[in-house]
Amino acid sequence: MLTLTHDAVQVIRTVTADPQLPPESGIRIQAGVNGSDTLQLSVAPAPEAGDKVVEEEGARVYLEPTTAAMLDEMTLDAKVDPQGDVAFTLADTAAEA
Template identity: 40%
Template sequence: MLALTENVTEIVKQLTSEVPEISALRIAAEPDGQALSVAPAEQAAAGDQVIEQDGATVYVEANASQMLDQMVLDGTVDAEGNIEFALGQQV
């Protein structure tokens, strides 16, 4: 199962508190099966895995869930307020 870093949980909590119609981030596999997309979401889609950690919620689409098994999602916010995500292996 995908794990979240403290950085990502803080980013998600801040995003959902600032934009009430957003309840979580959603990670989905792109149609090519090689890339992932991350977007704010109102609710989980049918079949999504729901990850709740330290007050943050992330929905993971079924195909993406397989790709992300044993991975860790990290994130940062740059000086201009852009959110950047990175994946690493769980240790």
């Protein structure tokens, strides 16, 4: 199952803290369109039917089923640059051990 770093948890909680979003909001990761190798990340008000849910310290990540299998044994990290732009990265959990 996908794991989250402390930085990823903090960024996800900040991004989903908008009072206009429902309390169960999270980040949804899904495969790119048309068989693309890229992943799409978006803020989601709730998981979609069939999504796998990763929750850690109040940060929620919703994974489309195919993406969940693809990201098994991966770690999601996040960094914020001085301009406030967020970059999410994935790393193989086994390689970090």
